[in-house]
Amino acid sequence: MPKSVLITGCSSGGIGHAAAVQLAAKGYNVFATVRNAAKAGDLAAADNVTVLELDVREQTSVDAALAQAGDIDVLVNNAGFEVWGALEEMTVDDLKDQFETNVYGPFRLVLGVLPGMRKRENGVIVNVSSVAGRVAGPLNGLYAASKWALEALSETLKYEVGHFGIRVHIIEPGGVETAFGANRRLVGAAAGEESLYAEMFSQWEAAGQRLNPDGAAQPDVVAAVIVDAIENGDKFRYPATQDAEFVFNARKAMTDEQFEQAMRQQLGLTW
């Protein structure tokens, strides 16, 4: 019997879509979920793939998709987005909005699949975090907070459910060439509004390009790491791109103060 995998956020061109393609090619029974079926692209006609609608912010939508999919062996919590801007220009509702998709959403899915996995004493949960899941920077405070929260939940879950034969893994991409940047919800300076933070915004945008002079990684690269975590699963955390490895290594080797100084020098930040 092929293993069943449910993946959230499989819109064409993204990491979830690439993971669905790779897992289907390996013979998994893939439930590729999207908020809007029209965005599933070629997955609609792909072998071994069933496209389901699922909005991680809606409990009824999560319940309906899980009921349609049946027993799930592997859950890939991939859906996510970023609210982008300076913290002073954010509201509590912005923070809630960010957590609704990036934290409460994956948690809903985890709660949905765990009882079945526990009874079958078998399962894999893969949560797609980010380099921002361990290292926060200017302007991504809400997003980083959501990914740190996702990492904390994942770490606790690993300790609690390993006992039942369930593995938990975190995937940490750096920059990846998807619609993620275009899908960001921009606030304040980031949205082009008049702002005290406009100068910092422009410095940080330029810094992003300096960090990835050869361009961002392709979604296939991250999808291959997801497949590796599912099939081999010898690590808890999987940095998934070269820039993520670079940042983590630098962060590990330095104190907070050294890291900030090196980052400012490397990226030319005067703010």
Ligand SMILES: NC(=O)c1ccc[n+]([C@@H]2O[C@H](COP(=O)([O-])OP(=O)(O)OC[C@H]3O[C@@H](n4cnc5c(N)ncnc54)[C@H](OP(=O)(O)O)[C@@H]3O)[C@@H](O)[C@H]2O)c1
């Ligand atoms: N690209 C990067 O640089 C990068 C770096 C680090 C981590 N990541 C993480 O990687 C994951 C995938 O992102 P991506 O790069 O593939 O970006 P993407 O192309 O924008 O894909 C994000 C996916 O999440 C879906 N989504 C958003 N809100 C949702 C909701 N409420 N319910 C269900 N699905 C929802 C989107 O659906 P719609 O198409 O309907 O909006 C889309 O399918 C995210 O968790 C992201 O945080 C990305």
